[in-house]
Every structure is written in structure tokens, then in C-alpha cells.
């Protein structure tokens with residue numbers, strides 16, 4: 001029995017002017033998997049995340065979530081002549097969703113350069129991520145209708161539970177940016193989970209962590225996958241983490257996929273070793 | 282940090298409600314008593330001008346802060362929106378028989394007055410029902426003024442709020458200037474009275490009216506800010522990309538904030554018309570917007586309390602406390618330099634000092650709370666003791682370090698100035714580079 005597919009990225013090319021940041025990338029994530037996306041600096045990993053989450057419309061290609069196309073594009077206008085990628089003409093439709101719509105469909109992410117809401121508390125940071133599921137309108141919420149009160153109470157309870165899981169409940173009323181770096185990374189994950197995602201995209205969650213913290217993070221990611229019943233696609237430079245928890249790994253170099261497979265296959269792949277040679281990591 | 286918080290006592294919710302209610306009643310009662318006892322000839326009657334205008338400005342400044350301080354949208358259309366509110370109120374409030382004397386050069390197009398109609402419908406002038414009818418008419422018109430303003434904001438927002446927020450500043454500023462010209466245009470004279478005054482509409486005489494109306498409106502804004510929608514606004518302010526990534530629909534929420542802010546600005550404009558008893562488009566210039574923006578900054582960007590305090594202080598200084606500077610007397614002596622206008626010089630200097638040395642404003646982003654007030658007074662003695670104990674040492678250190686600091690200040694001045702200039706020019710270069718990105722307006726989401 002093949003596993004249920006959650007994310008399917010097909011032939012994505014992202015070209016900025018003349019720069020091809022992602023070159024014909026295809027990958028898939030199945031239900032319950034933890035998948036790694038690795039590659040040297042500037043390989044186009046974050047750009048791939050930005051395409052999946054709707055921040056950038058790809059130049060060519062499509063992204064499907066649970067079998068439904070959420071993003072599709074082909075070279076248009078000036079790009080028709082500039083386009084350097086492959087599969088030109090394969091995609092005919094144009095579908096561009098804004099990031100908030102994609103988040104609503106069940107894709108949540110964290111950021112490589114932490115992007116917490118600076119002027120808000122830890123608690124509020126998590127609450128914001130629950131706002132999109134609010135049913136009360138602005139009148140009800142402002143004038144505290146019965147329904148709005150119930151929803152607010154529920155949101156607060158859920159947010160508290162998330163904070164507890166990440167050991168942040170003591171910092172509840174601190175400004176998010178006053179947290180130590182590692183806790184800020186945890187808060188970003190908690191905030192992403194508050195959107196109730198089916199697919200979680202983590203952009204270098206272990207960056208700046210020591211080996212022990214990285215090990216804890218690995219356990220945490222696995223726990224999240226099990227408890228929240230979701231799939232994870234993570235960008236990570238710490239090979240210890242990637243090799244430790246990822247079932248399959250995709251390797252990008254200069255925007256293009258150079259290898260894919262399980263950790264063992266990747267570790268022994270000569271092209272991967274070559275791509276990483278000279279890159280001190 | 283945590284220890285302090287543990288000792289900081291928290292009042293129960295009920296106590297806070299009771300305290301708030303008591304404070305509101307006390308203020309209103311005090312104003313009422315003062316109004317009964319201070320004759321209009323007394324120099325203290327300036328107090329009521331300050332209360333009235335301060336209350337109106339508070340509402341408008343808080344509305345502006347909702348946009349600038351809580352949603353991070355930089356709009357400069359405040360004066361234009363106030364103007365719309367003022368006219369929307371005045372045009373439909375002038376009694377029928379007064380229309381001919383107001384519209385001297387035009388044939389008045391609007392042949393009715395809402396407060397007048399309701400006065401007549403509810404018992405006629407002079408009766409209790411009639412008076413209530415007039416109040417009702419005035420309130421309906423104020424809501425109407427707010428709705429018209431909000432509607433126009435909605436239309437402006439449709440194209441502009443999809444762009445980066447810099448465009449909002451430009452578009453709203455342009456809109457405010459255009460709207461002022463339109464309202465003075467002869468072609469609309471039968472409605473707006475061209476460049477002539479609108480007069481004779483119902484006004485208020487007691488300071489309680491603007492206090493209560495502004496108070497209610499600001500309370501609603503505070504409720505909004507503390508709701509889930511308010512949190513979404515703040516998320517947009519702090520980080521648009523992260524807000525959108527967490528499912529906040531940017532356009533919808535910016536539009537909500539813009540429309541609601543304009544609604545209350547329109548009501549503020551209607552009240553300003555009532556306060557002045559006349560309406561004319563001339564004073565609603567961008568200077569007025571800058572004045573309001575200044576109060577937002579002085580009070581604290583992102584603090585409702587700060588906006589209210591800032592408004593009253595600003596109005597009190599400009600209308601009352603600094604008047605003596607214009608009167609040609611200084612400590613009883615004749616002073617030549619204190620001629621009319623000197624007040625404005627001093628005022629400008631004070632403001633420059635505040636903005637330079639106190640750039641987070643009076644309140645920063647803090648808000649009033651009863652807990653804060655109580656803890657302030659509870660810890661005051663210990664803090665005072667600590668302060669005076671440390672004072673001699675600090676003074677000595679200060680004066681010891683002073684010569685060195687002065688020398689250093691002037692030594693590093695040239696390099697710091699050139700550094701700032703470089704930074705500024707560097708910034709403009711960067712923003713040009715940003716436009717190379719073909720996809721769209723977003724900054725890199727890393």
C-alpha cells in the first residue's frame with residue numbers, strides 16, 4: 001500500500017530576472033513523513049519554501065497539497081524570452097494563492113531568520129496564529145459577543161497548552177524578542193503549530209544550537225509529528241539532525257536536485273559529497 | 282524581573298470595573314460642577330476650551346494611532362477625513378429657515394435638516410421630546426458623518442492597500458489635498474457653500490458632550506485593539522510576512538483598520554464642526570495632519586493612553602498655558618521679544634526637545650492600568666529613598682564626567698554627522714535595488 005501523498009512539488013523553477021534560484025525541482029512528502037531538504041548555502045532551499053507557501057509565484061511548475069493544485073504558473077510576459085528552465089509549455093494554468101490562503105489550507109512554516117512579532121508577548125504571538133480560524137466577525141469580537149468570548153477562551157486554552165508543550169508557559173507574558181535564541185526558535189514552531197497545519201515547513205530549526213540542543217530538537221520534531229498527526233519538510237544544515245530523523249532527503253545544488261534517497265544513500269552519494277566539498281559546514 | 286512581578290499585586294477584575302466607573306463619574310461630575318461655577322469671563326474658562334478640543338483631538342489622534350501605531354500603516358489623510366466628517370454633519374444639520382442666510386450665493390440643494398425633522402416629529406421645539414429629538418438627530422448625523430468618511434476610506438483603500446504602505450502615505454496625502462479643493466469648488470456650492478462658511482447648525486455648549494462621545498468611541502477602539510482582530514493588526518505592524526504566513530489576510534485587515542480609523546475620524550470631524558460652530562475647508566490642511574501625527578509621536582506610537590494625554594497636553598499648551606508668552610510681559614517686566622507669535626517659537630522648541638530626547642513619547646507603548654497606578658504609589662517611597670540616596674554619588678559622577686563628555690561630543694560630531702548622511706544616502710540606494718525583484722513587492726522572506 002502506497003502512503004497517502006500530502007505535498008507534491010512538480011517541476012518548479014523560480015527565476016529572478018536572469019538568476020535561476022530553483023531549477024526544475026520536484027519532490028513529494030507523504031503523510032507522517034519527516035523529509036529533509038539540504039544543500040550548500042544559496043542552493044535555493046528557502047526560495048523553494050517561499051514558492052510552496054505562496055510568497056513567490058514560481059516561474060514555472062505546480063504545487064499540489066493533498067492532491068489539489070494550490071500553485072501553478074508558466075513563463076509569461078518578459079519571462080517568456082528570459083526563461084532558462086525546463087518543461088516550458090508543460091503547465092498551462094495560472095493559479096496563485098496568497099500565503100494566508102495556503103496557510104489556511106494547512107501549510108505552516110518557520111523562518112530561517114526568526115520572524116516573531118517584536119512588540120507582542122510570547123502568548124500573543126501564538127494567539128495571532130489562531131486568528132484565522134476565528135468565526136466571530138469584527139463586531140462580535142469587539143463587543144464581546146457570547147460566541148466571541150467562547151472562541152477567545154478556547155484560543156487562550158489551546159495557546160497555553162502549546163506553550164506548555166514547548167516549556168514556554170513561564171515566559172508567557174515576556175516580549176517574544178526577549179527570549180533566548182533557542183526558545184525563540186521553539187516559539188516559532190509553537191506559533192506555526194497554532195495554525196493547525198497538516199504540513200509543517202521548518203527552515204533551519206537547529207541553526208545556532210549546540211549538539212545537545214539539536215538532539216532535543218530532533219525528539220521534539222518527532223513528537224510533534226506524532227501528536228499533531230502531520231508531515232514535516234525541513235531544511236537543515238546540521239547533518240546529525242538530518243541523518244538522524246529524516247526518512248528521505250532531497251539535495252539541492254545551484255537550484256537543481258542532485259540527489260534524493262534515504263540517509264544512507266545520500267551519505268554515500270558521490271555527487272552530494274562533491275557538492276559539499278569545499279563548503280565548510 | 283520575576284521576583285518583582287510576584288510582589289506586584291493585581292487587583293481583581295471587579296475592583297477594576299468599580300474603580301473605572303467611579304473615576305469616570307467623578308470626572309464628569311467635576312466638569313459639570315466647574316461649568317456651573319466658572320463664569321465665561323474668568324480666565325479659567327479656557328479650561329473648557331481645552332477639555333472640548335482636547336476630547337475631540339483625543340478621538341482623532343487615537344484613530345490615527347490605530348492605523349499608524351497598531352497596524353503599522355502610515356496614512357496622512359487625517360485632515361481630509363475630518364473635513365468630510367465636518368461637512369457631512371453640517372450640511373444636513375442646518376435648519377431649513379437658516380439655509381438662505383447661510384447659502385448666500387447659492388440655491389441650497391438639501392432642503393431638510395435631520396435634527397430639525399426629529400425635533401418636530403417628537404413634539405416640537407421647546408418640549409422634552411423635541412430636545413430629545415434634536416439630540417437623536419445630532420447623533421444620527423454624527424454616525425452618518427462617520428459612515429460617509431468610512432465609505433470614502435474604503436474606496437481609497439481598495440487600490441492603495443494592496444501596495445506597500447509607502448503608497449498609502451502618498452495617496453492619502455494627495456486625497457486630503459484634493460478633497461479640500463473639491464469642497465471649496467464653486468460647482469458644488471449649492472451643497473458645500475463653496476469657499477464660504479457653513480453656520481447655524483446645532484452645536485454643543487457643555488464640555489460633557491465631547492467628553493462622553495469621545496470617551497465612548499475610544500472605549501470601542503480599545504476593545505477592538507484588545508480583541509483577536511487587534512492582535513492581527515499588531516502582527517501586521519510587527520512583521521507583514523510573518524503575519525501573512527500565520528494566515529492573516531493582509532488586505533482585509535488593513536482595510537478594516539483603515540475604514541474603522543476613518544469612521545472615528547469622521548465623527549471627530551463632526552464634533553470639531555460643532556465645537557467651532559462654523560465649517561470651512563481652509564484649515565483642514567496637511568499641517569493639521571502633521572499636528573495630529575506629532576501628538577501621536579509625543580504620546581507614544583502604539584499607546585492609546587499616550588494619545589489621550591498627548592492631546593490634552595498639546596491643546597492645553599497651544600491654547601492656554603503658553604498664552605502668557607504672547608503678552609509682552611516676563612515676570613512682571615515688559616519684554617520686547619514676547620510679542621504675539623513667540624508662544625509658537627517656544628512651543629516648537631519644546632516639541633523638538635521631546636522628539637529628540639524622548640523619542641518613544643510620554644508612554645512608549647505602555648497603557649494605563651489600575652495595577653500600574655497602585656504599584657506606582659506602593660513602590661514610590663522605596664524608589665524615592667533609593668533615588669535620593671544615589672543622588673549625590675550620581676551628581677558627582679555626572680559633573681566629573683561632564684568635561685570629558687563635552688569634549689568627546691564635539692570631537693565625534695563631524696564623524697557622526699557624516700555617518701548619518703552616508704546612512705541616509707545608502708538607504709535610498711538600497712530601496713532602489715529592491716525593485717529589481719521581478720516577482721512582486723515582497724521583501725525577501727527568509
Ligand SMILES: Nc1ncnc2c1ncn2[C@@H]1O[C@H](COP(=O)(O)OP(=O)(O)OP(=O)(O)O)[C@@H](O)[C@H]1O
Pocket residue numbers: 016019020021039040041042043044045046047048112718725
Ligand atoms: N527575491 C530575490 N531576488 C533575487 N534573487 C533571489 C531572491 N531570493 C533569493 N534569491 C537568490 O536565490 C538564491 C537562493 O537563495 P536561498 O535563500 O533560497 O538559498 P538557501 O538555499 O536558503 O541558502 P542558505 O543556506 O544560505 O539559507 C540565492 O542566490 C539568492 O541570492
Ligand SMILES: [Mg+2]
Pocket residue numbers: 045046047112727
Ligand atoms: Mg535559506
